[in-house]
Amino acid sequence: MGRTAQPAALRLLKGRGDGKDAAGRTVNQGPAFTREPPAAPTWLNREAAAEWRRVVPGLARLGLLKPEDRAALAAYCEAWAQFVEATRLLKTEGLTIEAKQGTLPHPLVGIQRAAGRELRAWAAHFGLTPSTEQALARGADDGKEDKDNPFA
Template identity: 70%
Template structure:
């Protein structure tokens, strides 16, 4: 699976110096969208709405979301809700079921696995994965060029 390109804001937050990414390359800022946080769709499930409320303050604070990100963020939140529901079903009913063919994996196991993959994919778009969090922590406020023997004069 191909890795999605990180938004310019994330690349700049993890960069070596202003306007440069972690490799020292200039980062094009891209189009200057208005960074107005989207409102949660009314139709989100209860669990998805709770996830929206949990992640939106940080995404907004970092200026990583805009109104047109609403659909992608809703998809992330609903994938989370599906993952939670399937995981709870497995916890309640077990990993396997008895069928005419014998013992089979519970269908909720595959649902949780698929929802988890989808959730991680969407999460990466918003910098919500642990590896992105670590990259942001390392990159915050560090211009790094003084210690970089490979940094050139532009």
């Protein structure tokens, strides 16, 4: 299984400009979805809803969201909420438990790790990982022309 394709908007932000990606290839814009943030599901728990309110404005400003992204964004926010809940409980209960077999890792360690993996996977789809942020920063057009840069 190969790498997941990035949305056209992310490839353009990281690209060379004039509709080209970082490798100079023309970026296919794909279907003309309406670029507006989806409505938050009413069933999100408190932590997931807070994460939704935190990330949606920035993603919307970059033109990365469409109403059809609601399910994926909700899954990202719920993964965050699970990660936070498991982390909070581990802080109070500790990383290990005592059982007949001896000292074992707390079951929440596995839940926390699984939620973290899911969180990273969903975050990458929305450009929310540190490496994607750096790539976006490199590709952002701040309006200043750098005449000394031979790659610009």
